[in-house]
Amino acid sequence: MTSDDTTLDASAPWLEVDAVIDDPRTRIVVCCGSGGVGKTTTAAALGVRAAERGRKVVVLTIDPARRLAQSMGISELDNVPRRVKGVDEAAGGELHAMMLDMKRTFDEIVEGHADAERARAILENPFYQSLSAGFAGTQEYMAMEKLGQLRANDEWDLIVVDTPPSRSALDFLDAPKRLGSFLDGKFIRILMAPAKVGGRAGMKFLNVGMSMMTGTLSKLMGGQLLRDVQTFVAAMDTMFGGFRTRADATYRLLQAPGTAFLVVAAPERDALREAAYFVERLAAEQMPLAGLVLNRVHGSGAAQLSAERALAAAEALTETLVADGDPAADPEAGEAGDPSDGISPNSPSADPSSPVAENLEPGGIVDLDGGKNGSRTAGGLSPAATAEHAASPSASAAQLAAGLLRLHAERMQVLARERRTRDRFTALHPEVPVAEVAALPGDVHDLTGLRAIGDRLALRPGDAGT
Amino acid sequence: MSRLHVVSGKGGTGKTTVAAALALALATEGRRTLLVEVEGRQGIAQLFETEAFPYEERKIAVAPGGGEVHALAIDAERALLDYLQMFYKLGSAGRALKKLGAIDFATTIAPGLRDVLLTGKACEAVRRKDKSGAFVYDAVVMDAPPTGRVTRFLNVNDEVAGLAKIGPIHNQAQAVMRVLKSPETAVHLVTLLEEMPVQETADGIAELRAANIPVGGVVINMTRPALLDNGDLDIAARGARTGIAKALSQAGLGGARRGGHADRLIDPLLEQAREHAERVELERAEHAELTALGLPTYELGLLPEGVDLAGLYGLARDLRRQGPI
Ligand SMILES: Nc1ncnc2c1ncn2[C@@H]1O[C@H](COP(=O)(O)OP(=O)(O)OP(=O)(O)O)[C@@H](O)[C@H]1O
Ligand SMILES: Nc1ncnc2c1ncn2[C@@H]1O[C@H](COP(=O)(O)OP(=O)(O)OP(=O)(O)O)[C@@H](O)[C@H]1O
Ligand SMILES: [Mg+2]
Ligand SMILES: [Mg+2]
Numbered sequence: 076m077t078s079d080d081t082t083l084d085a086s087a088p089w090l091e092v093d094a095v096i097d098d099p100r101t102r103i104v105v106c107c108g109s110g111g112v113g114k115t116t117t118a119a120a121l122g123v124r125a126a127e128r129g130r131k132v133v134v135l136t137i138d139p140a141r142r143l144a145q146s147m148g149i150s151e152l153d154n155v156p157r158r159v160k161g162v163d164e165a166a167g168g169e170l171h172a173m174m175l176d177m178k179r180t181f182d183e184i185v186e187g188h189a190d191a192e193r194a195r196a197i198l199e200n201p202f203y204q205s206l207s208a209g210f211a212g213t214q215e216y217m218a219m220e221k222l223g224q225l226r227a228n229d230e231w232d233l234i235v236v237d238t239p240p241s242r243s244a245l246d247f248l249d250a251p252k253r254l255g256s257f258l259d260g261k262f263i264r265i266l267m268a269p270a271k272v273g274g275r276a277g278m279k280f281l282n283v284g285m286s287m288m289t290g291t292l293s294k295l296m297g298g299q300l301l302r303d304v305q306t307f308v309a310a311m312d313t314m315f316g317g318f319r320t321r322a323d324a325t326y327r328l329l330q331a332p333g334t335a336f337l338v339v340a341a342p343e344r345d346a347l348r349e350a351a352y353f354v355e356r357l358a359a360e361q362m363p364l365a366g367l368v369l370n371r372v373h374g375s376g377a378a379q380l381s382a383e384r385a386l387a388a389a390e391a392l393t394e395t396l397v398a399d400g401d402p403a404a405d406p407e408a409g410e411a412g413d414p415s416d417g418i419s420p421n422s423p424s425a426d427p428s429s430p431v432a433e434n435l436e437p438g439g440i441v442d443l444d445g446g447k448n449g450s451r452t453a454g455g456l457s458p459a460a461t462a463e464h465a466a467s468p469s470a471s472a473a474q475l476a477a478g479l480l481r482l483h484a485e486r487m488q489v490l491a492r493e494r495r496t497r498d499r500f501t502a503l504h505p506e507v508p509v510a511e512v513a514a515l516p517g518d519v520h521d522l523t524g525l526r527a528i529g530d531r532l533a534l535r536p537g538d539a540g541t
Numbered sequence: 542m543s544r545l546h547v548v549s550g551k552g553g554t555g556k557t558t559v560a561a562a563l564a565l566a567l568a569t570e571g572r573r574t575l576l577v578e579v580e581g582r583q584g585i586a587q588l589f590e591t592e593a594f595p596y597e598e599r600k601i602a603v604a605p606g607g608g609e610v611h612a613l614a615i616d617a618e619r620a621l622l623d624y625l626q627m628f629y630k631l632g633s634a635g636r637a638l639k640k641l642g643a644i645d646f647a648t649t650i651a652p653g654l655r656d657v658l659l660t661g662k663a664c665e666a667v668r669r670k671d672k673s674g675a676f677v678y679d680a681v682v683m684d685a686p687p688t689g690r691v692t693r694f695l696n697v698n699d700e701v702a703g704l705a706k707i708g709p710i711h712n713q714a715q716a717v718m719r720v721l722k723s724p725e726t727a728v729h730l731v732t733l734l735e736e737m738p739v740q741e742t743a744d745g746i747a748e749l750r751a752a753n754i755p756v757g758g759v760v761i762n763m764t765r766p767a768l769l770d771n772g773d774l775d776i777a778a779r780g781a782r783t784g785i786a787k788a789l790s791q792a793g794l795g796g797a798r799r800g801g802h803a804d805r806l807i808d809p810l811l812e813q814a815r816e817h818a819e820r821v822e823l824e825r826a827e828h829a830e831l832t833a834l835g836l837p838t839y840e841l842g843l844l845p846e847g848v849d850l851a852g853l854y855g856l857a858r859d860l861r862r863q864g865p866i
Contacts, residue, residue: 110552110687111737138689140737240552240689262642344847345553376809380794388792395791471776472784476792478769479785479810482817485768488845516816517823518736 087501090366090508092532095335096125096233103226104365105329107238107247108339109349113370113512115139116519116528117339118237119147122170123522124529125233126159129166133231135221137175137214137239142520147172154179156225161522171231177217181207184220202303214239215250216322223325245356252322335365340500342372342493347500354504366508368532369497373489373514382487389480392473511536542865543727543757545667545720546682549691549745550731551738555762557584558848558856559731559841560684561610563866565857568608572679575666576601576612579659580686585612590850598666604857611678613666617648620658657697657714664720688730688745695721695728696752727757729866732831734761734824739831746834758866759836761828763843767821769814782807839863 095101106118115136122134133156136149144150147159149172156171185203186194197203207213218239225234238247328334336357340350350367357364501509512531519528546567548560557578564576575598578585583593589601594612596619602610621644639645647654669677686694697714720726728749732738742759749756786797786804795802831838841859844852860866 112553141740142736240687262646376812377806380806384794388789388794391792392788469784469787472781473788473791475769475773475776475781476785476788478773479814480789480792482768482813483810485765485845486813492846516819520736 087505088366088508089535090337090368090510092121092124092368092510093128095365096121096130097128099232100333101335102233102333103222103328103331103335104233104235105238105247105334105336106236106339106368107336107353108368109346110240112339112341112346113368114240114339115143115237116525117337117368117370117512117532118235119143119172120519120525120528120532121337122172122235123159123162123525124533125235126168126170127163127166127526129168130233131169131231132233132235133171133173133225134235134237135173135175135218135225136237137218139174139237140518140520142518144174146521149174154183154221159522175214175218175221177214178207180217180221181213197307200303200307202307206307215241215247218247219322219325223321223328226328245353248356248360252326329362330360332363334363336362337365337368339368339370342369342496344496347496351500351503354507364507366510367500367504369509369511371514372493372511373486375483375486375490377483378487378490380483380487382484382491385480385484385487389477389484392477392480396470396473396477509536510534543725543755544676544678544680545663545726546680546757546866547685547691547695547726547728548683548731548760549685549688549728550760550762551689551733551741552687554731554733554738555760555841556687556731557588557684558853559729559760559762560682561585561588562841562853562856562860563729564610564612564680564682565602565604565854566860566866567680567682568602568604568610569606569861571607572604573609573611573677575678575681576610576684577663577666577681578612578614578684579663580684581614581616583614584684585614588848588853605854613662615659615662617655617658618644620662621648621654624658624661654710656694657710657717660695660697660717660721661713664717667720667725685728688741691728691745692748692752692754695749695754697721722753722755724755726755728754729757729760731760731762733763734827734831736823736827739827742831743834746836756836759831759834759838760860761831761838761840764824764840765843767817767824769817770821771818774811774814774818837864837866839866 096104104118104121106114106121108114115138118134118136119139122132126132135156136144136147139147139149141150149157149159154173154176156173159170159172162168162170182198185197189197215238218236222234222236225231241247241250329336338350338353338357340346354364354367497509501507510532511534512528515524515527517524519525546560546563548556548563550556550559560578561576564574568574576585585601586593589612591601594601594614596614596616598611598613600609601612604610618639622639648658663681663683666678667676667681671677685691697717730742730745732742746756783797785807786801789795789803789806790797790801794806797803839860840863841856844855846852848856
């Protein structure tokens with residue numbers, strides 16, 4: 076799978092994204108990862124790509140950026156998938172997308188599982204209203220619920236799921252269980268106990284505990300809240316078991332062979348640490364991991380020039396400019412360092428360097444200070460640009476070159492850091508296939524941007540270049 | 542001067558880092574600050590390179606000039622048990638409640654109760670006085686939940702006082718709200734110069750204001766210097782290419798003629814410059830949007846090698862240099 080030209084360790088296999096989304100057996104792709112790493116973007120990009128490669132896809136997004144939602148035509152929360160316009164359907168595919176509305180999803184479960192009167196009692200209960208609107212974990216539970224519904228519809232041949240912006244990727248797996256175990260749990264049964272077990276022999280102990288507890292709770296929370304909770308619980312009675320069963324069914328769906336988890340991470344220490352936890356957890360849960368998407372990775376088309384060397388060269392250029400205002404004064408100045416260090420194999424000494432000096436125009440350089448004073452940029456950010464009007468091309472060119480070199484040095488430092496963090500992950504999990512997505516200079520907020528991400532996702536690492 | 546500084550922001554923008562730097566910055570000149578975290582992640586311990594701390598306040602750093610930073614990871618369950626113990630002497634009943642899942646219920650499921658407990662503990666630290674009647678902490682800095690949840694988190698009054706209309710939880714919520722809505726409190730938002738965090742900052746400020754919670758400043762984190770911009774690219778486009786090749790060659794990077802080493806560097810270097818310039822433009826637009834919010838702004842530069850303890854002290858210095866926060 077890997078070739079000589081990949082930048083990855085031979086031990087890190089390539090995650091072939093196209094193979095995953097083209098495989099008709101892949102029915103669900105789950106994009107997870109810690110906050111802000113690009114889960115939503117990756118999910119949407121995969122949706123577009125799979126649809127344009129001929130699959131009938133639905134993407135379930137959660138809290139997408141406003142402009143992205145608008146450009147996909149899903150900024151209205153109506154909790155059903157909408158067909159996305161502007162997708163190339165020539166290959167026979169389609170893209171549908173939706174944005175999760177967690178309260179509505181919760182309401183729909185209630186409405187679907189209780190008669191009208193009971194449903195109304197639940198929906199109007201203040202405790203239910205708080206629970207459905209905001210309890211940390213409701214979003215995760217409802218995302219699972221919606222996934223279950225989409226899958227049950229069997230209308231799409233591929234479902235791509237985004238996961239909520241939680242701190243930890245693990246929340247997606249843990250939160251539904253927490254809510255489910257509360258709704259089906261001991262505590263709820265005890266709250267309902269007065270109605271159910273009152274007076275029955277053998278329940279005396281429980282009753283004592285119960286009354287002590289409800290007493291305490293009502294002292295603590297105030298009687299009203301406790302009554303609200305009890306009314307809610309009583310009204311939900313018929314649905315209990317239902318929640319646990321549903322959560323379990325979706326959990327099993329996630330373990331099925333047609334599911335592929337993609338763990339998205341930025342090439343940063345914290346994000347990759349989270350990714351490693353998640354990979355281990357998926358293995359423990361026997362959930363199928365397709366691989367790691369390393370998002371917003373930096374590359375360089377001039378990687379042969381090291382950061383150190385670029386900085387030294389920039390320094391040399393600036394020094395000559397500042398020192399004597401004449402970079403051409405000493406034709407040998409630039410040759411001080413070992414030119415073959417960090418640069419491509421051809422020997423630079425073969426290049427004639429004297430014509431360079433001859434062609435420079437020292438005359439322009441004396442105007443440098445004038446150029447500086449006529450600062451154009453408000454923040455004074457751009458010395459090279461300010462030199463432009465007054466100075467000759469060579470003065471500004473020298474400054475520009477120095478700027479380019481500094482920029483390059485910064486880029487190379489980023490590259491090195493990203494590589495180190497990535498290698499640490501690979502050393503820990505050499506079996507996990509990896510795809511790399513280059514960082515785009517701007518945000519991703521339309522189909523064109525999503526296609527660009529999709530193209531990069533499908534590239535073999537190392538071919539990514541810049 | 543506010544005494545409770547709540548630090549929020551989009552996930553991953555640097556809330557924990559900035560909260561810690563602020564606690565350090567506010568602790569100079571012999572002052573004492575408390576840094577609290579509420580999400581049970583031991584982020585502060587990691588940052589200060591100490592082991593996870595138990596549920597107690599302890600000194601974790603000394604600030605220049607003899608100040609002290611103390612830290613506390615507030616745990617909702619422990620806070621509830623302490624609270625029950627304090628008001629009801631419910632030691633063993635607390636354990637029984639725990640067994641039944643009631644504590645779990647109260648601290649993780651019951652909407653808002655958890656938040657009352659967490660903010661309640663922080664407000665208690667703000668108001669705490671020693672025997673001489675002086676405040677124990679000159680300032681309390683909270684590493685708060687992200688922007689999307691922070692207003693709900695702080696606005697426990699609406700959440701809980703509405704649900705629990707009487708009783709100690711109701712009273713506690715009321716007391717907490719008195720602190721949180723007073724000028725004693727300031728909520729600061731951390732952002733990056735990127736579209737989503739800036740948008741979230743604007744939305745968050747509007748929400749906080751609507752809830753009458755005082756907003757402090759905006760901390761722009763991980764800023765990078767603009768090395769080049771579109772103006773420079775214009776020059777390059779206007780035929781400075783040969784000049785650049787010569788300059789590169791001059792600096793010892795190989796031959797300037799077509800196909801020479803220096804010449805071959807130009808396209809990739811210019812491509813990087815174009816990307817950089819695009820980002821600089823984007824950042825300027827985001828910066829303008831933040832300025833338009835009309836709040837004090839503070840900037841912290843990106844530390845290229847990440848944040849270690851020395852870096853954290855540096856960030857604290859940078860914050861102080863930019864005036865009172
Ligand atoms: N490869 C990339 N290049 C450039 N920008 C990117 C890239 N991937 C994502 N982004 C941008 O990063 C920001 C965060 O991305 P996204 O919303 O997909 O993250 P997320 O993991 O879903 O975040 P959250 O945890 O908040 O849901 C967006 O503004 C997006 O446009
Ligand atoms: N000024 C900075 N320079 C370099 N790295 C930084 C800077 N500020 C924060 N970071 C790094 O960015 C990452 C996120 O920072 P931090 O944990 O403080 O963010 P957070 O908002 O608290 O995140 P979360 O939402 O996960 O709680 C950390 O790895 C941190 O070291
Ligand atoms: Mg998202
Ligand atoms: Mg944090």
